[in-house]
Amino acid sequence: MSQVQDFLVELGTEELPPKILAKLAGAFHDNITAQLTDANLSFEDSEWFATPRRLAVRVCQLQTRQADKTMDRQGPAVAAAFDADGNPKPAAIGFAKSCGVDVSDLNRVATDKGERLAYQLNVPGQATTELLPAIVEQSLKKLPLPKVMRWGDSSVEFIRPPHWLLMMLGNQIVDANILDLTASNQTFGHRFHHPEAITINDTNDYEQLLLEAKVNVSFESRKATIRQQVEAIAEQQKAIAVIEDDLLEEVAALVEWPVALTGNFDKTFLQVPSEALIATMQADQKYFHLVDNNNQLLPQFITVSNIESRRPESVIAGNERVIRPRLADAMFFYQADCKKPLAGYIDKLQSILFQKKLGTLFDKTQRVKHLASEIAGQLNADKALAERAAELCKCDLMSGMVYEFPELQGIMGRYYATNDGEHADVAAAMDEVYMPRFAGDQLPETKTGIAIALADRLDTLVGIFGIGQAPSGAKDPFALRRAALGTLRIIVERELPLDLSQLIDTSIESFGDIIEQPTTKTQLLEFFAARSLAWYQDKGISTQVIQSVTELNISQPLDQDRRIHAVAEFNTMDAADSLAAANKRVSNILAKSEVSLDDLSVDQSLLTEQAEKTLHQDLSNMADDVAQHVSNADYTKALQQLSSLKMVIDNFFDNVMVNAEDPSVKNNRLALLKQLRDMFVSIADIALLQK
Structure with a gap:
């Protein structure tokens, strides 16, 4: 049995970019483990470590040598390898030489x-220590580095200058030279608390x-420590700490030894919209902010230091001095912006x-105005x-605050409009026009906000598609x-009876001669269908269910949504498989018909078999009810009623020959099947559910 040892590699560097630190460490780990697997080296577990000054990976119970293996090689045909006297030709000699034998x-x-x-070649396995240098070097070269740099007169490139390299297999140093660094068993502690070398035995x-x-x-x-410290301070202050995941991740990437401290700022700054103050504290200083039980911002912040100071009050005072002019800038922008409507x-x-x-943003707002008015109506x-x-929804982009903090677009517009x-609805719409900003985000609440949120998105979609x-x-x-996707979410989740086809037509009209693509509408509806498919798949709805509805080319997202959920429920019924197969059979029969189905209607006098009479009677009895359910968009009830036809349909196909010799009887039965098919297709193409 092969021996196993733990492998540890650590690359020490200058401070790494905090926003991609975890991504780099994860990629370093994945690259190493993938190459170990490719090299047929087994291991039990692995993990990565990362601080601002290091990337490290530990592989547990790594096989210390590759297993020996045999390799079967085939050479030239025997007929081509020897002459008539049985002497080897060059082909045979060359093959033997390549195998290292006679x-x-x-x-x-x-x-x-x-x-x-x-x-059959016997290939001895290599020692893992011989393979690790190339594996680590290649793993570093494959890192997703946005930009590399060189330092001094070296030709080596990396995202930051490296300072040390630790590589050990068990208690043995791996002999390697990577990025001009010779591997050792030494690392380094905190830059200030313990700058000396540490030997890892x-x-x-x-x-x-x-x-x-x-x-x-x-x-x-480190993330857990930061969260714990921040929440403990907030509890002491009888406040609530707002800990956003992205900020927590970034702060954890900035410190090796987190120490949370709380500071204060002047209450006067609370006159500025809280979002602007929070953006200033988070973007510039990486502070966590505090709110009260009513979610109102408090004049306090929590900073995470990378040093355990003997005088924490000095660290706090320094942070308070730094944040004051930044908050003062935010106040200046806000007050200056408020002077102009x-x-x-x-x-x-x-x-x-x-x-x-x-065109310009002005041109866009004029088009949005036209479409938003139509939607509002x-x-x-x-x-x-x-x-x-619509006229005002882009104006805050011209303000000083949004110029400084682009992420506040819409939010500041709401404050300025107020x-x-x-x-009030116009003010709210300044912010709502951008909702939802991301997956799962809140949707606009006011009808005015809904109208311009839809109009703004549709204008962009139509315009960009329209110019190819x-x-x-x-x-x-x-x-x-x-x-x-935002358009679909708004229409469906706000239950709006809007038709995308009609709205696209209205939007296209507002562009005049700008639209160059004659297929813009068709392309856009197909684009919405693709987004819709992905959206419902993410919800766990099967592709067959979705396609059974999208096959009907319905351009009203709310109506489509109701049908999809009704079909999904129908698909769980016992009768679903049988009815799907029957619909598929009906579709195939009708597709092969040589007569125009639109000209056919059922003649009761030509119904001779009891099974077809029963099917016709049941279809006639439920036709009005099913039509009413469809008219009311109650597709679940319509499908429940149609599901009762299972036995009747099965009996029809068991006892009735559709392709009768008498053309009149045959066409009459085709008309009956068309009636059945039309009733189902008024909801969805159930034939596509067949498994």
């Missing part, structure tokens, strides 16, 4: 192409020795290009409010996939 040592094997020369001591040197190498452990920026939108062929909302909101005395710049592959610079 021709006389070669074997012969029978193959589909005749007898061939062959040889056993890979299992790695974490503990670094903890003693004020370095917590476990990324997840949002409407005062409308004309300036003419100087900002939205897209070269689609269909929703029985106030058209005037929708038009006003400050200007705009209608639809997304391809992974490229989607205008975030059209997100816009389409």
